[in-house]
Amino acid sequence: MTTLKKFPPIGLLVFSLAMTLTLSVYAADSTEKSTAKAAPIYPELLANALKSDKAYALLESLTTEVGPRMAGTPGDALGVAWAVKAFKALGYDKTYTEAVTYPVWERGVETGAVLSPFPQKLQLTALGGSIGTGKKGVQGDVVEFTDYAELQAAPESAVNGKIAYISNRMTRSRDGSGYGKAVIARSAGASAAAKKGAIALLIRSIGTDSTSRSPHTGIMRYDNTPTRIPAAALSNIDADLLSNMLKRGQPVRIQLRLDARIRKADYTGANVIGEITGALKPDEIVVIGAHLDSWDLGTGALDDGAGVVITMAAGALIKQDAIASKKPLKRTLRVIAFANEEQGLYGGNQYAKTHADTLLSTHIIAAESDFGAGRIYQFNTKLPEDQLHRLAPLHAVFAGLGIAAGNNLARGGPDLTAMAALGVPMAELAQDGTKYFDIHHTAEDTLDKVVPEELKQNVAAYALFARFFTTDW
Amino acid sequence: MTTLKKFPPIGLLVFSLAMTLTLSVYAADSTEKSTAKAAPIYPELLANALKSDKAYALLESLTTEVGPRMAGTPGDALGVAWAVKAFKALGYDKTYTEAVTYPVWERGVETGAVLSPFPQKLQLTALGGSIGTGKKGVQGDVVEFTDYAELQAAPESAVNGKIAYISNRMTRSRDGSGYGKAVIARSAGASAAAKKGAIALLIRSIGTDSTSRSPHTGIMRYDNTPTRIPAAALSNIDADLLSNMLKRGQPVRIQLRLDARIRKADYTGANVIGEITGALKPDEIVVIGAHLDSWDLGTGALDDGAGVVITMAAGALIKQDAIASKKPLKRTLRVIAFANEEQGLYGGNQYAKTHADTLLSTHIIAAESDFGAGRIYQFNTKLPEDQLHRLAPLHAVFAGLGIAAGNNLARGGPDLTAMAALGVPMAELAQDGTKYFDIHHTAEDTLDKVVPEELKQNVAAYALFARFFTTDW
Numbered sequence: 001m002t003t004l005k006k007f008p009p010i011g012l013l014v015f016s017l018a019m020t021l022t023l024s025v026y027a028a029d030s031t032e033k034s035t036a037k038a039a040p041i042y043p044e045l046l047a048n049a050l051k052s053d054k055a056y057a058l059l060e061s062l063t064t065e066v067g068p069r070m071a072g073t074p075g076d077a078l079g080v081a082w083a084v085k086a087f088k089a090l091g092y093d094k095t096y097t098e099a100v101t102y103p104v105w106e107r108g109v110e111t112g113a114v115l116s117p118f119p120q121k122l123q124l125t126a127l128g129g130s131i132g133t134g135k136k137g138v139q140g141d142v143v144e145f146t147d148y149a150e151l152q153a154a155p156e157s158a159v160n161g162k163i164a165y166i167s168n169r170m171t172r173s174r175d176g177s178g179y180g181k182a183v184i185a186r187s188a189g190a191s192a193a194a195k196k197g198a199i200a201l202l203i204r205s206i207g208t209d210s211t212s213r214s215p216h217t218g219i220m221r222y223d224n225t226p227t228r229i230p231a232a233a234l235s236n237i238d239a240d241l242l243s244n245m246l247k248r249g250q251p252v253r254i255q256l257r258l259d260a261r262i263r264k265a266d267y268t269g270a271n272v273i274g275e276i277t278g279a280l281k282p283d284e285i286v287v288i289g290a291h292l293d294s295w296d297l298g299t300g301a302l303d304d305g306a307g308v309v310i311t312m313a314a315g316a317l318i319k320q321d322a323i324a325s326k327k328p329l330k331r332t333l334r335v336i337a338f339a340n341e342e343q344g345l346y347g348g349n350q351y352a353k354t355h356a357d358t359l360l361s362t363h364i365i366a367a368e369s370d371f372g373a374g375r376i377y378q379f380n381t382k383l384p385e386d387q388l389h390r391l392a393p394l395h396a397v398f399a400g401l402g403i404a405a406g407n408n409l410a411r412g413g414p415d416l417t418a419m420a421a422l423g424v425p426m427a428e429l430a431q432d433g434t435k436y437f438d439i440h441h442t443a444e445d446t447l448d449k450v451v452p453e454e455l456k457q458n459v460a461a462y463a464l465f466a467r468f469f470t471t472d473w
Numbered sequence: 474m475t476t477l478k479k480f481p482p483i484g485l486l487v488f489s490l491a492m493t494l495t496l497s498v499y500a501a502d503s504t505e506k507s508t509a510k511a512a513p514i515y516p517e518l519l520a521n522a523l524k525s526d527k528a529y530a531l532l533e534s535l536t537t538e539v540g541p542r543m544a545g546t547p548g549d550a551l552g553v554a555w556a557v558k559a560f561k562a563l564g565y566d567k568t569y570t571e572a573v574t575y576p577v578w579e580r581g582v583e584t585g586a587v588l589s590p591f592p593q594k595l596q597l598t599a600l601g602g603s604i605g606t607g608k609k610g611v612q613g614d615v616v617e618f619t620d621y622a623e624l625q626a627a628p629e630s631a632v633n634g635k636i637a638y639i640s641n642r643m644t645r646s647r648d649g650s651g652y653g654k655a656v657i658a659r660s661a662g663a664s665a666a667a668k669k670g671a672i673a674l675l676i677r678s679i680g681t682d683s684t685s686r687s688p689h690t691g692i693m694r695y696d697n698t699p700t701r702i703p704a705a706a707l708s709n710i711d712a713d714l715l716s717n718m719l720k721r722g723q724p725v726r727i728q729l730r731l732d733a734r735i736r737k738a739d740y741t742g743a744n745v746i747g748e749i750t751g752a753l754k755p756d757e758i759v760v761i762g763a764h765l766d767s768w769d770l771g772t773g774a775l776d777d778g779a780g781v782v783i784t785m786a787a788g789a790l791i792k793q794d795a796i797a798s799k800k801p802l803k804r805t806l807r808v809i810a811f812a813n814e815e816q817g818l819y820g821g822n823q824y825a826k827t828h829a830d831t832l833l834s835t836h837i838i839a840a841e842s843d844f845g846a847g848r849i850y851q852f853n854t855k856l857p858e859d860q861l862h863r864l865a866p867l868h869a870v871f872a873g874l875g876i877a878a879g880n881n882l883a884r885g886g887p888d889l890t891a892m893a894a895l896g897v898p899m900a901e902l903a904q905d906g907t908k909y910f911d912i913h914h915t916a917e918d919t920l921d922k923v924v925p926e927e928l929k930q931n932v933a934a935y936a937l938f939a940r941f942f943t944t945d946w
Contacts, residue, residue, distance in 0.1 A: 060717065063714075064591060064714060064717045064718055064721075065590075065591045065718075066591070067591065067592075067593035067714075068593070068594075074592065075592075078592075117538075118537060118538045118539070118540065119540075119547065119548075119551075120540035120541070120772070121541075123916065210921060211917070211919075211921050211922060212917070213687060213771075213916040213917055213919070214686060214687075237917075237919050237921055240920075240921065241536075241537060241540075241772070241919075241920075244533065244537045245537055245538075248537075298686075299593070299714075443596065443686040444684070444685070444686055444710075446684075446686070446710050446714075447713075447714075448683060448684050448710055448713065449684060
């Protein structure tokens with residue numbers, strides 16, 4: 001791992017949209033100690049973005065007219081059609097799709113209940129990719145592990161023939177870092193339990209809500225353990241209930257039925273791409289994007305409808321700005337709505353593969369919005385160190401949006417993983433995810449969770465970012 | 474309706490538990506202008522109640538070991554057995570049951586979906602008492618009415634053959650007064666719609682949450698309209714979604730399946746009664762109580778597990794206080810856990826019938842806790858006006874708990890309706906219900922919604938109330 005310097009913190013810059021201020025621009029290169037004054041970049045674009053209802057209206061449309069967009073379901077195709085139509089309606093110069101093929105996981109009916117000693121229904125949901133239980137379901141006594149490590153350390157005799165239950169809690173934080181620590185129970189728990197003879201896996205939902213009956217789904221993977229067992233997440237309240245039952249020391253017997261399955265035939269969906277063509281260097285590309293697919297339980301408003309509409313609206317506002325200011329984009333802006341991120345980054349990986357030959361020579365920078373609709377608080381990059389001083393005008397305008405200059409360790413976003421690995425420069429507009437994991441991957445991921453003012457700040461930031469890199473970089 | 478005077482507001486009384494204060498007692502009778510000073514009543518009972526975890530522990534037990542207690546379900550019988558055991562364990566002098574018979578409504582599977590133009594699943598739940606749709610379900614176009622009155626005013630041609638949808642929103646308030654205004658859509662909407670030829674009724678949930686996918690159930694009634702149609706509530710988020718679809722002006726077609734039904738045979742459950750016997754006048758009765766049944770979606774923590782454990786724990790603390798202080802109760806305290814309130818006040822009505830002959834001669838006063846576990850903020854009575862001045866010591870100690878003297882219009886509580894109608898004196902310990910209707914009758918009615926400190930304040934208030942009326946009145 002290379003050691004990358006962090007940006008020095010920028011000073012507190014007070015920026016008023018209403019006034020044309022001359023700003024003391026941040027001197028990114030500490031060797032320069034520049035105190036040059038410059039007008040803020042793209043004030044009209046910024047003002048228009050902050051007052052535009054475009055993104056919210058798009059999100060209302062996507063969640064109402066399409067709703068859930070799980071990979072391979074009818075909602076997947078409806079989502080693609082919606083995105084094509086939206087790019088066109090927004091005045092993008094080019095709209096096209098690129099095929100992406102992936103397996104299809106189906107959820108089906110899912111039920112759970114404690115049979116004894118305290119019969120009660122349980123609210124749970126199958127983990128994405130899980131096999132089903134068969135129509136008869138699975139019955140067994142539960143053995144609780146406080147986390148994945150405890151399950152791994154347990155003797156086979158403690159697990160064999162039982163339903164393994166991992167009850168670790170995800171911790172809340174602005175950057176969502178609790179997710180990575182907790183999610184191994186979801187992603188790897190089933191095979192770890194199967195190795196020791198478990199007949200099913202239950203986990204506490206990987207989420208931060210503590211008063212909800214809505215379980216959190218999300219992808220899981222089977223490793224090469226020959227036995228595959230079904231896996232489901234309890235809502236956090238149902239997890240509390242089960243843990244409270246287990247504390248009483250009697251065997252707790254559970255019945256679980258999941259009709260989940262993988263379809264025999266793969267499905268071919270699409271990345272949907274809208275472009276605003278660069279006037280001077282049309283073959284140089286700045287990518288912003290998000291993933292179009294969602295889980296099936298909610299309407300995918302935050303994950304990742306928000307990202308789709310933030311980046312779509314940002315592009316549309318840039319196009320308008322280019323016309324109004326008679327200052328065309330130098331490079332091409334490519335807004336990508338990626339297919340099937342949730343079940344394995346299929347859209348992002350396919351994009352990197354399809355464009356492999358020209359990726360490094362044409363792609364200037366890429367950023368993905370995939371962390372809800374919370375306010376952006378930090379701007380990170382992955383650029384050559386000697387180029388960082390050129391970001392000063394962008395940092396200045398970001399400061400006015402409450403966005404601090406961050407580090408040079410950006411990974412770009414899930415769908416950009418393959419591109420980043422190949423060396424494409426990256427940016428991250430880091431969002432406040434304090435509340436994101438309360439509703440992430442649940443039925444509660446719906447339009448009402450989006451705060452319009454926060455969404456506007458996101459659109460403004462993406463618009464300024466993409467305008468700067470397509471035109472001024 | 475008789476005109477009853479309101480209590481004059483009492484002055485701000487600062488009361489400290491930690492100190493033995495001499496209080497300026499409120500002069501209830503304005504003709505007296507008394508400024509007599511007196512020691513606060515039952516300081517040890519108050520202190521013990523405010524530090525007791527008994528009620529919370531009982532509620533944890535009830536929600537974990539029994540869970541939902543819908544009338545006539547296995548949970549009903551488990552709840553009765555739990556209450557009998559709990560009264561005995563708490564040291565009540567007498568524990569017994571009185572039979573109550575009622576019909577049994579079963580929920581079964583329930584699903585809903587928009588078929589066109591924007592296919593999506595809908596989260597909904599059958600209203601209690603609704604008939605089912607049959608296995609094939611019901612399909613139809615939706616016609617929206619902003620409230621019950623608009624449905625009533627609509628021409629038959631607008632409703633005939635359609636699914637009528639009433640979308641009125643319940644307003645939030647401390648006293649829950651928005652419920653009474655909104656609930657007619659739920660209670661009477663189906664027959665009103667059926668009269669005009671509707672094939673089903675949908676309503677926006679009668680609840681105050683605006684970010685939840687959990688629909689609110691609750692009882693509905695068919696009037697003598699010959700046609701009965703199935704009725705269900707959408708979650709408030711799904712109601713928003715449906716209204717947003719309808720705004721687009723295209724026909725919105727819905728598929729609804731409810732397997733709900735009324736069982737052929739009635740069920741005999743029970744009121745569960747615990748008594749602490751009065752030493753001097755054992756035949757004079759003070760009643761406190763709550764209803765033991767709940768709806769089936771949550772664990773009935775707030776509705777009305779909280780009321781059950783508040784009154785049970787209050788009685789147990791009074792018994793302990795009587796022993797410790799060597800000051801026995803003069804009258805008998807009767808704590809009643811009523812059967813099947815939710816589907817028609819069966820337990821309360823049966824109690825009034827069973828005890829009709831002696832009700833007025835033996836029942837001194839009655840109060841029910843059935844509004845969650847929020848802090849009590851006001852004490853209302855229904856007593857002869859010339860007796861009100863005798864409440865002064867109780868008002869004084871209540872002031873220290875943040876409970877203001879209220880009016881003399883108390884109705885006592887749902888299960889006391891029949892007793893109140895017969896003239897039994899009533900009291901109301903009015904709870905802050907600001908958040909109550911966010912989770913009332915939903916899957917979210919679970920233990921985590923109860924704030925332990927608020928529950929303790931309730932226990933303290935009921936303990937003081939019942940101690941005062943059994944011993945000092």
